[in-house]
Amino acid sequence: MTDLTLAVALPLLAAFVRPLFNAGALRWLGQLIGPVVLALVTVILFAHWSTFSEPFAIALGGFAPPLGIAFYVDRMALLFALAVPLVTLLLWPGDDGADGARRQSLTLLLAASLTGLALSGDLFNLYVFYELAAVASYGLVAGNGSSAGYVAAFRYLMISALGSVVGLLGIGLVYFKTGTLNLAELATLGNELADPQGLAAFAMLAIGFGVKAEMFPVNGWVPEVYGAASRRVAALLAGLASKLAVLVIVRILLLMFPSDEARQLLLVLGILGVVSGELAAYQARDMARMLGWSSIGQLGIVFIAFSLPGEAGLVAGVAAALHHLVVKSALFVLAGPWGGAIDRLRGAATVSALGAGLFVLFALSLLGLPPLPGFWSKFLVIGGLADAGTALHYLGMAAVLTGTVIEGAYLLRVITTLYAPPAGSPAPPRQRGSDLLTAGLFGIALLAAAVMIDPLWQTLDALAVSGVDTAAYQQTVLAAQEAHP
Amino acid sequence: MIWLALVVVALTLGAAVAVLLLDNLLAATAAASAVSLGVAVIFVLLHAPDVAMTEAVVGAGLSGLILALALRRLGLARLDVGPGGGRNDA
Amino acid sequence: MRNIATLLFLGGLAFLLIVITGSLDFGAPPMRIGTQIQAATAGDVGTANIVTAVVLGYRGLDTLGELSILFAAATAGGLVLGSAAARARPDGGFILRAGADLMFPLLLIAGLYIVIHGHLTPGGGFQGGVILAAAFFLPLLARPGTTPGHRWLMWIEGLSGATFIVIGLLALYRGDAFLTPLFDHGTLGELVSGGSLPLLYLAVGLKVGAELAGLLMRLAQDDEVTS
Numbered sequence: 001m002t003d004l005t006l007a008v009a010l011p012l013l014a015a016f017v018r019p020l021f022n023a024g025a026l027r028w029l030g031q032l033i034g035p036v037v038l039a040l041v042t043v044i045l046f047a048h049w050s051t052f053s054e055p056f057a058i059a060l061g062g063f064a065p066p067l068g069i070a071f072y073v074d075r076m077a078l079l080f081a082l083a084v085p086l087v088t089l090l091l092w093p094g095d096d097g098a099d100g101a102r103r104q105s106l107t108l109l110l111a112a113s114l115t116g117l118a119l120s121g122d123l124f125n126l127y128v129f130y131e132l133a134a135v136a137s138y139g140l141v142a143g144n145g146s147s148a149g150y151v152a153a154f155r156y157l158m159i160s161a162l163g164s165v166v167g168l169l170g171i172g173l174v175y176f177k178t179g180t181l182n183l184a185e186l187a188t189l190g191n192e193l194a195d196p197q198g199l200a201a202f203a204m205l206a207i208g209f210g211v212k213a214e215m216f217p218v219n220g221w222v223p224e225v226y227g228a229a230s231r232r233v234a235a236l237l238a239g240l241a242s243k244l245a246v247l248v249i250v251r252i253l254l255l256m257f258p259s260d261e262a263r264q265l266l267l268v269l270g271i272l273g274v275v276s277g278e279l280a281a282y283q284a285r286d287m288a289r290m291l292g293w294s295s296i297g298q299l300g301i302v303f304i305a306f307s308l309p310g311e312a313g314l315v316a317g318v319a320a321a322l323h324h325l326v327v328k329s330a331l332f333v334l335a336g337p338w339g340g341a342i343d344r345l346r347g348a349a350t351v352s353a354l355g356a357g358l359f360v361l362f363a364l365s366l367l368g369l370p371p372l373p374g375f376w377s378k379f380l381v382i383g384g385l386a387d388a389g390t391a392l393h394y395l396g397m398a399a400v401l402t403g404t405v406i407e408g409a410y411l412l413r414v415i416t417t418l419y420a421p422p423a424g425s426p427a428p429p430r431q432r433g434s435d436l437l438t439a440g441l442f443g444i445a446l447l448a449a450a451v452m453i454d455p456l457w458q459t460l461d462a463l464a465v466s467g468v469d470t471a472a473y474q475q476t477v478l479a480a481q482e483a484h485p
Numbered sequence: 486m487i488w489l490a491l492v493v494v495a496l497t498l499g500a501a502v503a504v505l506l507l508d509n510l511l512a513a514t515a516a517a518s519a520v521s522l523g524v525a526v527i528f529v530l531l532h533a534p535d536v537a538m539t540e541a542v543v544g545a546g547l548s549g550l551i552l553a554l555a556l557r558r559l560g561l562a563r564l565d566v567g568p569g570g571g572r573n574d575a
Numbered sequence: 576m577r578n579i580a581t582l583l584f585l586g587g588l589a590f591l592l593i594v595i596t597g598s599l600d601f602g603a604p605p606m607r608i609g610t611q612i613q614a615a616t617a618g619d620v621g622t623a624n625i626v627t628a629v630v631l632g633y634r635g636l637d638t639l640g641e642l643s644i645l646f647a648a649a650t651a652g653g654l655v656l657g658s659a660a661a662r663a664r665p666d667g668g669f670i671l672r673a674g675a676d677l678m679f680p681l682l683l684i685a686g687l688y689i690v691i692h693g694h695l696t697p698g699g700g701f702q703g704g705v706i707l708a709a710a711f712f713l714p715l716l717a718r719p720g721t722t723p724g725h726r727w728l729m730w731i732e733g734l735s736g737a738t739f740i741v742i743g744l745l746a747l748y749r750g751d752a753f754l755t756p757l758f759d760h761g762t763l764g765e766l767v768s769g770g771s772l773p774l775l776y777l778a779v780g781l782k783v784g785a786e787l788a789g790l791l792m793r794l795a796q797d798d799e800v801t802s
Contacts, residue, residue, distance in 0.1 A: 061756070177599075
């Protein structure tokens with residue numbers, strides 16, 4: 001069995017050497033190296049996923065975990081890690097000259113760091129990977145070349161840098177109080193962080209990692225960046241990067257802060273995210289901005305789901321996160337040529353029937369129409385909230401339902417515009433073939449999930465059972481010695 | 486030893502205030518480098534030579550250089566600033 | 576309005592920090608990991624400088640991540656700055672030229688010394704690399720006409736970065752975990768000791784040096800856009 005650290009090391013290696021093969025006789029190698037490495041990583045991760053029996057840990061550098069860095073591999077980590085190379089491959093940027101090579105390097109760095117976020121079991125290592133993802137995405141956003149891209153990247157950099165400082169202070173506080181950064185050892189020290197200072201540390205960590213997860217107070221960059229960046233980059237950030245940041249916050253919550261207060265904080269931030277995001281999306285008149293705001297609302301629902309205690313919360317959260325990953329990535333890809341004012345799209349369905357049809361499919365799933373997976377994810381969230389049953393949870397339920405209604409209003413507005421009789425000149429734009437293919441693949445994944453909802457449900461259940469098992473996490477990581485599978 | 490530390494801290498804080506008050510951006514960059522140098526000395530006094538070296542090289546040297554080059558690129562690096570003239574507030 | 580919001584935010588942050596630092600018990604932090612690493616370094620890693628043992632041994636993956644962050648920043652910088660051709664610029668003048676000639680060998684030796692002795696004395700690849708970058712940037716500042724070897728820098732950067740990962744992968748090939756130090760520890764305090772850690776630091780130093788030199792040159796070349 002090949003080692004899982006390859007999933008991080010190989011994309012980094014490819015990113016380092018990618019600029020060397022930009023010209024001359026080996027140009028073809030440069031073109032191939034990114035997709036080939038990502039495909040290889042996908043195969044490695046899929047092999048692990050299909051033969052997975054029980055969680056294990058890898059002691060990097062051969063140093064036993066509390067001292068060295070450890071990777072912890074369970075079904076949840078593998079699932080999210082597997083999504084990274086797959087989605088990156090689907091959204092791979094094309095090559096145009098020297099800038100194309102740089103963009104591909106940055107995309108590979110982003111993929112490596114996101115995989116690291118899924119696997120790592122060390123607080124500071126998570127921060128390093130998070131920073132790598134952040135710096136790579138600044139470059140990708142600014143690499144658009146437009147002045148709007150520069151402005152958006154600069155504002156993104158400012159907010160993100162601020163968040164990083166706050167997050168780093170949180171890590172410093174945790175280290176000061178406990179003297180360790182290993183998540184497994186921190187999990188054994190739960191009571192040392194169960195005081196107001198610990199809660200402050202959780203709030204700081206949540207804000208730090210929340211910038212990329214589009215969490216409520218630190219998401220001001222979202223609509224501007226998604227409006228200015230190329231749609232594939234926007235899809236990568238909104239669909240993929242935000243999910244890995246959410247996963248980090250969930251791990252921290254589960255392992256380090258089992259208290260009710262921390263969950264309530266997450267719930268309140270989620271409610272605020274749903275309400276503010278959906279209201280702003282309703283007001284937006286620009287396609288990319290609308291999708292950006294709606295993404296904030298959707299991630300609010302994800303946070304609400306993960307704030308639920310026990311396995312139910314994990315199942316609902318993972319389902320909502322994966323659903324959003326597929327749907328929002330596809331919507332951004334579809335929105336490529338549809339940027340700008342929504343009114344411009346009158347009659348787009350007559351020009352590009354397939355594009356409009358796919359848009360309707362994803363929009364309906366986002367809303368939660370019954371046979372589609374979006375229904376099940378919302379059903380799980382609402383059901384979990386009803387079971388938890390405090391006043392705050394009912395407030396969350398109201399927020400999710402109201403958000404869905406608002407969502408319906410603005411998505412149906414877009415759909416009616418798409419199918420309205422064309423306004424004449426200028427003719428509405430149409431998608432490129434490659435974008436339609438990418439969106440079509442996402443659509444097939446969505447329909448496959450709708451058909452195979454039963455095995456999917458069982459997988460999620462098994463995943464959640466091992467996900468909440470923090471005792472297994474501690475034992476597996478702390479028992480990992482130099483020898484590993 | 487404590488007196489040395491106090492003098493360094495006072496100089497560092499003075500340089501930090503100067504960064505905010507100086508009108509000439511190039512001078513403010515130099516003052517920012519001085520802050521890093523002072524912090525590096527404090528790290529040495531605290532027996533952290535590795536961190537001190539990084540702070541001196543990166544904080545005092547590299548970041549000052551990059552800021553100065555960026556100012557030159559933007560056309561904001563002028564040594565002669567008349568009263569009330571220097572900063573480009575637009 | 577914006578200023579008020581900024582002030583409010585900064586005030587809130589300052590208040591939070593003051594309250595937290597005020598309530599912390601300074602001087603006696605729990606050294607769970609720290610004491611263990613101090614005790615284990617000489618036997619486990621074999622470097623005289625414990626900081627290096629942490630940076631390249633215990634937390635080697637973090638260092639690889641930081642190297643990648645620097646690479647991402649330089650790549651993003653290249654994307655924003657473009658690769659415009661050098662323009663004729665006024666000469667640096669006698670003082671700068673003479674100073675650069677005088678400083679170049681000194682900086683080169685200091686930088687290399689710090690990189691090569693990273694496992695013995697304070698310093699290492701990152702610090703020495705920055706000094707190396709400064710050494711190669713200084714002549715360009717003094718004589719703007721000289722052609723910088725961008726291609727050379729690119730190859731040094733790419734290959735040294737690859738070397739770091741390949742050394743890590745060799746351990747994997749041997750059956751150990753990624754980034755496990757190779758070779759014997761040797762005698763503590765000797766120049767050749769600490770297994771493969773000095774090689775890793777050499778790779779870090781070359782990569783950081785080449786990367787920053789390239790970034791500085793690009794920043795200095797097509798300047799004064801507006802004035």
